[in-house]
Amino acid sequence: MTEMTAIPNNAFDALETLRNTYIRTPRDDLFRAHLDRLLKRDADGNLTPVPVTFTATGETRGIALVEGPGGGKTSLIDHVLSNHPALQSDDPTRRPVLSVRVPSPATVKSIGFEILRQSGYPATSSAKKEWQIWTDVRHRLKEFETAVLWLDEAHDLFRAGRAAEDILKLLKSLMQGDSAVIVILSGVDTLWEIASYDDQVKRRYSKMALPAMSSAKDGAALTEVIQKFSARVGLDPVIDDDLVDRLIHASRNRFGLCIENIIAAIETAVLKGSSRLEILHFAEAWGMQEGCDLGQNVFVSPRWAQIDLDEVKPKDAPAAQRARKPLTARMSRPAKAG
Secondary structure: OOOEOOOOOOHHHHHHHHHOOOOOOHHHHHHHHHHHOOEEEOOOOOEEEEEOOOOOOOOOOEEEEEOOOOOOHHHHHHHHHHHOHHHOOOOOOOOOEEEEEOOOOOOHHHHHHHHHHHOOOOOOOOOOOHHHHHHHHHHHHHHOOOOEEEEEOHHHHHHHOOHHHHHHHHHHHHOOOOOOOEEEEEEOOHHHHHHOOOHHHHHHEEEEEOOOOOHHHHHHHHHHHHHHHHHHOOOEEOOOOOHHHHHHHHOOOOHHHHHHHHHHHHHHHHHOOEOEEOHHHHHHHHHHHHOOOHHHOOOOOOOHHHOOHHHOOOOOHHHHHHHHOOHHHHHOOOOOOO
16 A cells, blocks of 8 residues: 655645646747737847737737637746736836736627726726727727737637627727737637638637647656656655556646646645555546546546547436545555565
């Protein structure tokens, strides 16, 4: 059996640190490349917080970044924008970047109000006309010399039905004129499928689809993450031959979910007072998250690669409780010598 130890006093602080740790990947460079081409450079070649204009009418371009839920796209964009050297300012009267999460339900008014709210604009009467709200938005972006407007969860724009076309037209208007901004839309895969029905949208936004994880491409990096994260909480990781393969499959080939599942497994090991991180802990943490039985647990099943995660569904409560009971007995193994 795995050696049991007392939980270190600082283990939970270390876990909180892990949850707030940003892991840089080649995806950062890919997004930076998309963004940098939209920013002007000065005479010395340095990037500036001024958008490039691509037409005689002063029209900017945008980025549509798409990835399935749990991929980590929001953290990626936030980290790049928060650390981009050309988009920082200590001047409270300047906001080179304005980040907005699309409200639900998304309407012409609600999005305009949310942009104003995030900019610190005083509360606005709901009786205001749509055109007045968006006039205020344009003035606010110009006042703060905003270069980038980021709309996260942008796929919700298109749940607005017929209003979606009006919203796209309003965003287009923000990308034109002497105070035009770069618009970044981020959302799940359906974002591009829906938005690209319009040739003008496809022309105005470059599409960035974050690549899926694979063992061949990302296995070594994930192994290093498991080792480093385990060390931070005082655990000795036991990495089975196919652990990373199982992890990637269980995380639906998405980077963000891989990291979440690693941290969840580490937390499970810490709560059990274990000195080692084993596949058992991944199985228990993932099984609890998915609510599945043993036969559908990617970290348990010998035929894990054949499990269709779209068909993994929570069982009724009594069955789930029965399924969890024998897990430790089935997965525990003697500690390896040495």
